[in-house]
Amino acid sequence: MNYLTEIKEGLAIAWDAIRANKMRSILTTLGIIIGIVTVTSMATAIDALNRAFHDSISVLGADVLFVSQHNWVNRTFEEWIKDNKRAVITHQEAEAVEREMTEAQAVAPVVTTFQAVWYKDHRASRVQIIGATDQFLITSGFNIAQGRYLTSAEAEGGRPICVIGNDVATNLFHMDTPIGKRIKIGARRLEVIGVLEKRGSFLGTDSFDNEVIIPIQQFLVGYMRRPSFDIQVKVRDITHLDDAKEELRGLMRKIRHDKPGDPDDFSINQQEQFIETFNKVTGTIAMVGLLVTGMSLFVGGIGIMNIMFVSVAERTREIGVRKAIGAKRRTILLQFLIEAATICLLGGLAGLCITYLLTLIASTVFPYFPITMSVPVMILAILTSVVTGVSSGFAPAWRAARMNPVDALRSE
Amino acid sequence: MSLIRLQNISRLYQMGTETIHALRTISLEVQRGEYVAIMGPSGSGKSTLMNLLGCLDTCTSGTYELNGTNVSDLDDNELAEIRNREIGFVFQTFNLLPRANALRNVELPLIYSGKPSDERREIALQALSSVGLGDRIHHKPNEMSGGQRQRVAIARALVNSPSIILADEPTGNLDSKTGEEIMALLRALSEKGNTIFVVTHEEDIARRARRILRIRDGLIADDSANSAKPHSPAP
Numbered sequence: 001m002n003y004l005t006e007i008k009e010g011l012a013i014a015w016d017a018i019r020a021n022k023m024r025s026i027l028t029t030l031g032i033i034i035g036i037v038t039v040t041s042m043a044t045a046i047d048a049l050n051r052a053f054h055d056s057i058s059v060l061g062a063d064v065l066f067v068s069q070h071n072w073v074n075r076t077f078e079e080w081i082k083d084n085k086r087a088v089i090t091h092q093e094a095e096a097v098e099r100e101m102t103e104a105q106a107v108a109p110v111v112t113t114f115q116a117v118w119y120k121d122h123r124a125s126r127v128q129i130i131g132a133t134d135q136f137l138i139t140s141g142f143n144i145a146q147g148r149y150l151t152s153a154e155a156e157g158g159r160p161i162c163v164i165g166n167d168v169a170t171n172l173f174h175m176d177t178p179i180g181k182r183i184k185i186g187a188r189r190l191e192v193i194g195v196l197e198k199r200g201s202f203l204g205t206d207s208f209d210n211e212v213i214i215p216i217q218q219f220l221v222g223y224m225r226r227p228s229f230d231i232q233v234k235v236r237d238i239t240h241l242d243d244a245k246e247e248l249r250g251l252m253r254k255i256r257h258d259k260p261g262d263p264d265d266f267s268i269n270q271q272e273q274f275i276e277t278f279n280k281v282t283g284t285i286a287m288v289g290l291l292v293t294g295m296s297l298f299v300g301g302i303g304i305m306n307i308m309f310v311s312v313a314e315r316t317r318e319i320g321v322r323k324a325i326g327a328k329r330r331t332i333l334l335q336f337l338i339e340a341a342t343i344c345l346l347g348g349l350a351g352l353c354i355t356y357l358l359t360l361i362a363s364t365v366f367p368y369f370p371i372t373m374s375v376p377v378m379i380l381a382i383l384t385s386v387v388t389g390v391s392s393g394f395a396p397a398w399r400a401a402r403m404n405p406v407d408a409l410r411s412e
Numbered sequence: 413m414s415l416i417r418l419q420n421i422s423r424l425y426q427m428g429t430e431t432i433h434a435l436r437t438i439s440l441e442v443q444r445g446e447y448v449a450i451m452g453p454s455g456s457g458k459s460t461l462m463n464l465l466g467c468l469d470t471c472t473s474g475t476y477e478l479n480g481t482n483v484s485d486l487d488d489n490e491l492a493e494i495r496n497r498e499i500g501f502v503f504q505t506f507n508l509l510p511r512a513n514a515l516r517n518v519e520l521p522l523i524y525s526g527k528p529s530d531e532r533r534e535i536a537l538q539a540l541s542s543v544g545l546g547d548r549i550h551h552k553p554n555e556m557s558g559g560q561r562q563r564v565a566i567a568r569a570l571v572n573s574p575s576i577i578l579a580d581e582p583t584g585n586l587d588s589k590t591g592e593e594i595m596a597l598l599r600a601l602s603e604k605g606n607t608i609f610v611v612t613h614e615e616d617i618a619r620r621a622r623r624i625l626r627i628r629d630g631l632i633a634d635d636s637a638n639s640a641k642p643h644s645p646a647p
Contacts, residue, residue, distance in 0.1 A: 002526060009523055016511045321507045324468060325568065326496020326524035328489045405468045409507070 006331055010338035017311065017339055018346075028307045029347040032385060035297030036351025037358075040373070040381045042289045044359055046282055048371040053278050055370065056202045060271040061141050063238040065245055067097070067231040067252060071267040073277050086265045087256070088228035091220070096255045097231050098135075103244035106138035106234045111219055111227040117212060118184040119172040127168055128211040129185060131219025131227075139232035147179045147194035155215045163194040166209040183212070188222045190214060201368065245270075297384065300347070301392040308340050308396035319400050320408030333401035340393020341386050348385025352378060413480065415575060415607055416442040416465070421474035422630075423460050434460040436630040437474070444575075447602040449621035449638075450611045457630040459580075462611045466499050466578045467491045479575045496524050500569025504581035506561040508553040514540060514564045515549040521572045539567040543597060559590035566597060576607045583617060595620050 018025045066072075069089055074080040094109030101107055111131040117124045130136070133155040137144075149163055162183065169178050178192045190212075199208040220227075235244040245268055252258075252266050312319070319332060356373055363371040423435040435457045442448060452458040463469035464476065467483055470491070476484045483494055500521075501507075508517045518536040527535070540549055543563040553561050562582060569577050579598060583591030599620060602608050610621060618624050619638060626634040 005523065005526065005529075020511055317507070318509060321503075321509065322520070322524075323492065324466070324495060324501050324507075325521045326492055326572075328492040328524075330489070331524065406463050409468070409503070 006334050007338065009331075010335045011342065013335050014339035014342040017315075018343060021311075024307060025343060028303050029343055029350065031300030031303035032297070032344050032347030032388065033300075033351040033354065035293075035300035035388070036348045036381050036385055037354050038293035038296045039290065039384065040352060040355040040377055041358060042286075042293045043377045043380065044355065044371065044373050046286045046289065047374055047377065048369055049285075050282055051370045052368075053282075054275070056200070057271055057274050057278075059141065059199060059202075059208055060274070061139070061234065062271050063235050063241060064139055064141075064270070065233045065235065065241075065248055066269040067233065067248065068267050068269055069228045072269040073273050083267065088226065089231065089256075089266060090226075091216075091229060093252075093255050094229045094231045097233070097248070097251055100251055101233060101248065103236050103240055103247050104233050105236045106135045106232075108133055108135035108139040108232045109216060110136060110230045110232055111216065111224065112230075113219075113223055113227070115185050115223070117168060117172065119178075119181060122172045124168055124171040124210075126210075127165075127185075129219070129223065130211055130213045131216040131223070132213050133216055136213065136232070139234045142199070143197040145195045145197040146177070147192070149194050150213070150215055156217055157215065158217055158221070159215070160188060160190040160218060161193045161215065162190040163196060163213040164192055165196050165207075165211040165213075166198040167207050168210060168212055169195045185212060185214075186223060188218070190218070241270075297388060301344075301388045304340055304344060304389060305392040305395060307343075308336060308393050309399070311339070312336060312396045312400040315400075316403065316408050316411040319403050320405050320411070323403070323405040324409060329401040332403075333397045336397030336400050337390055337393050340397065341389035344385040344389030344392075345382070348382055351385070352381050355381075414441040414477075415444040415446075415479055416440065417475075417477040418464075419475045419477075421464065421471045421476060423457075423464065423469070424472045433630050435464070435471070438630075438632055440625070440632065440635075442607065444607055445602075445605050446623055447599070447608045447621045448610070448623045448625060449618035450609060450625045450627060451613060451615075451618050452627035452633075453613065456627045458611055458627045460630075461627060462578060462580055462609070465576070465609060466501060467494050492524075496521055497572060498575040500566075500572070500574040500577040502562070502565050502569050502577065502579035502582045504584040506553070506558075506565045506585070508561055508564055508568075510553055513550050513552050514545060514556070514567075517553070517564055518568045518571055521568060525572055535571055536567075539571045540564070542570070543567045557590070558586050559593055562586065562590075562594050563597065566594075566601075570601070570606075576609060577601065578609045578611070580611045581613075582610065583612075583614075591617075 067089065069086050070083045071079065074083065091109060098107040098109070109132070113129050114126050115129050117127045134150050134152040137149045145166065147163070150161070154161060164178060164183070172178070172183060173181070178195055180191065182189045182191050196209065201207045233244070233248055235241055249264065249268060253264065256265060258265055322332065359371050359373050363369070418438055418440040421435060421438045422433070425432040425434055438461065450458050450461060460469070464471055467478070471484055474484065475482055478494065479498055481494065483491065486494065509520070515533070515536055518539055519532050522532040522535060537546070537549065540546055543566050545560060545563050545567065548556060548560060553564070556564070582598065583594055586594060595617065598608055598610065610617065612618050622638050624634070624636055624638050625632055
């Protein structure tokens with residue numbers, strides 16, 4: 001008897017047995033369904049979180065280095081305090097980097113603050129005001145939707161103009177065209193010359209479109225006299241990112257007169273740092289989450305084992321008959337393993353369908369969250385359910401396979 | 413050469429600290445085509461002997477040769493193969509698979525012997541019509557009478573053309589008229605050359621056989637040709 005007929009026969013027997021005990025099969029399968037639903041929901045949620053994060057973080061650009069007084073990712077409050085005591089990064093330092101950096105495609109000094117913005121009686125509160133140069137368009141990756149961006153002369157000049165983010169445009173002007181209108185930020189009025197393209201938000205919370213870009217000179221004169229600058233450096237070639245980072249670090253140390261042996265008194269941040277930290281966090285969530293949800297699958301597996309023991313006991317006579325007419329141990333073992341695996345597989349498929357419906361519901365409730373069920377999750381679910389079936393069915397199947405035919409035939 | 417040769421077979425059971433001698437030194441030869449009844453009161457060891465003959469159980473000592481093979485030192489899987497190929501069982505309680513129809517029940521030994529499905533169906537259909545059930549192939553056991561079920565069981569026993577057919581109280585669960593029909597069927601099979609064992613405690617049933625073995629206390633107490641019926645001479 002070859003394996004193929006054995007498996008075919010096993011499937012037929014399993015199907016018969018499941019249909020003969022409908023209620024019992026459904027209740028047993030329920031354990032597996034719940035297990036698979038929790039595991040796949042968890043996996044899908046983590047998957048969605050990951051994707052949302054990577055979509056959001058890609059706004060930063062993988063090839064842009066951010067020189068800043070602060071390290072983005074501070075592990076402790078003490079570290080943050082230490083960063084805070086560093087000398088501010090000045091405009092002169094930023095300009096020096098702009099002049100001397102060789103590996104850079106663009107260098108943009110940036111200063112930011114938050115202010116309310118007015119147009120007539122419309123008000124937008126807590127808008128990010130960015131003092132920047134023409135280079136900022138390159139380093140930030142923004143695109144212009146209407147009008148134009150600042151020229152290099154305008155950035156250094158005193159003309160009161162600005163480029164506004166998409167949210168600001170919608171909030172202040174609604175359907176009206178903003179180009180040529182004058183908005184009020186603090187005490188100053190600036191003419192809108194351009195509107196940025198929409199960029200979305202960070203994980204559906206902080207918008208990337210709620211800002212006004214003004215010439216850096218305007219910023220220094222009108223809003224903050226000695227701010228700490230950030231310097232955005234877009235490297236010429238992303239394969240030389242590390243070289244560029246080293247060059248930038250050396251340059252900054254020279255410009256800021258860091259003594260040899262002293263630590264840097266500035267930080268060079270990049271997208272990767274966020275990703276690393278994030279991966280650590282989601283890695284932990286995934287581990288704990290899958291462990292916890294795995295428990296429910298484990299309980300489901302115990303249910304299968306239990307019911308398979310009952311099934312074997314109930315069918316002792318049948319096992320005896322099968323052995324008497326020539327079934328080998330392997331055949332009986334396979335028969336019960338297939339039965340357990342089939343129950344679990346059906347449960348797994350049902351669970352997968354339920355999770356799929358849940359993701360559909362979730363994606364309508366959280367439209368900005370990219371929740372979809374991925375193929376690896378589906379494969380994982382199916383494999384897990386079959387493995388659960390085989391492993392929890394093994395002990396009962398083994399008992400059946402090793403039965404003595406004489407005793408089995410004698411049982412009532 | 414004898415089809416069956418038992419030499420000094422014994423079978424012991426350990427019940428706690430007590431050793432039970434179910435069979436003590438039994439020697440027996442049976443030729444192809446014989447029709448043998450095994451008789452004895454309960455506890456005599458006749459069931460143990462039948463289990464040994466049917467390769468469901470192995471002996472504690474002695475040798476058992478079946479159709480030229482020494483089966484006393486085969487392992488579990490080899491015994492399963494021997495049972496599949498050489499032995500057809502007919503049980504008192506029929507022991508059909510309740511959820512399978514007559515055809516599938518009869519096909520089962522062929523599935524285990526690895527016959528391809530079209531061949532399987534043909535042989536099974538033949539076996540069913542040879543026991544007079546050609547029109548009942550799609551009936552499940554609970555849709556058939558006791559006599560019909562036992563016929564299905566006999567068809568299942570025949571389907572792999574075994575060397576011996578072992579019938580354990582084949583009429584025990586049937587009324588006398590149906591029992592009569594089953595016994596007639598067994599006799600017809602015997603006349604076609606099949607080797608048949610019938611285990612029974614009914615003198616009436618045993619007298620249909622041509623040879624009667626009487627077992628008592630794990631020994632063959634009497635082994636005689638049956639001359640009760642003039643038209644069935646002992647071989």
